[in-house]
Amino acid sequence: MRSKHEKPGESAFYPWLLLAYPPAHDLVEGPVPQTGPATLCLAAFVVLYTLSVALSFRDRHRAAAASLAALVAVTFLLLTRFAEGWFPLATLMTIACGAVIRGRAVYTVLTALTAALVLLMWRTGAGGENISMTVWGAATGGLVVSVVLKLFSVIAELRETREELARAAVAEERLRFSRDLHDLLGHTLSVMVVKAEAVRRLAPRDAEAAARQAADIETVGRRALTEVRATVTGYRGRGLAAELASARTALAEAGIAVTVSVPESRMAPEADALLGWAVREGVTNVIRHSGARACAIRLDGAILEIHDDGRGPGGSGDGNGLRGLAERAVALGGTLETSAADGFLLRVTIP
Incomplete structure (x- = not known):
């Protein structure tokens, strides 16, 4: 599961609503035909943009896609019915597309929307410079958002993979360590058992030889203790x-x-x-x-x-x-x- 802090949050997308300032300024200061419907459409645009982004970041993909479809419809309604200066809204529309649509589908959608924008601006008599700037802003906005979100998603997956590999390495090292101790103590205890049997056999008839074997057991035990300590600090053999x-x-x-x-x-x-x-x-x-x-x-x-x-x-x-x-x-x-x-x-x- 991805953490909130592993990719940009939805709050990073709301400052882009400043691109809606020119239309809002026109509604207040400039002569805009059908001011009432224009105001309602612009308000709907802002609400739908905010809703699309919010639903997308809450993983409610179907609702976000429906909201985005409504946003696209309202955007083209605004651009076909009102002032030419409102074309910056197209960049907001494609930013929302980059946030909502995942995978390769985003490139198809952005290409279709960009072509529709070119056709619309050409029919309204916009100049080549305005068309180039609008198309550039719209296409780049959606692509950058899509690529950045994908990049953060890959980074999160890599981080999870790295953590999983670290956990696996720890588990493997614990297993190796336990086997090292098994090898070390198994050998040492086998030697001690053999010497203990020798002590038992020698004790009734040769106390001096039995004492030597007992001393060997003590030596082996002390050496085993040293080797165990060395194993704990990375000793291999x-x-x-x-x-x-x-x-x-x-x-x-x-x-x-x-x-x-x-x-x-x-x-x-x-x-x-x-x-x-x-x-x-x-x-x-x-x-x-x-x-x-x-x-x-x-x-x-x-x-x-x-x-x-x-x-x-x-x-x-x-x-x-x-x-x-x-x-x-x-x-x-x-x-x-x-x-x-x-x-x-x-x-x-x-x-």
């Missing part, structure tokens, strides 16, 4: 090297044999963060869902593969983590592929 180190530890402690084949290389920060997220998400799925005994992580050029011999994510589908990872890959111009043949394979390709 710790990078491939850090995630590989964490993956080795987490997989080993979960009793899963891990093979890492990742050459040392420098890459763009965005790509490094994406591959880090891929390792985090892939290893989290291996630990939590796969039941795997072995996992291989391999980087070949622009392709990262995480392959295990387990059953994959299971019946839950890709889940929020893989969906979020796929969105990040697409945003960077890459792809995410998964395969459940011969274990579970996660492949991320970056440009």
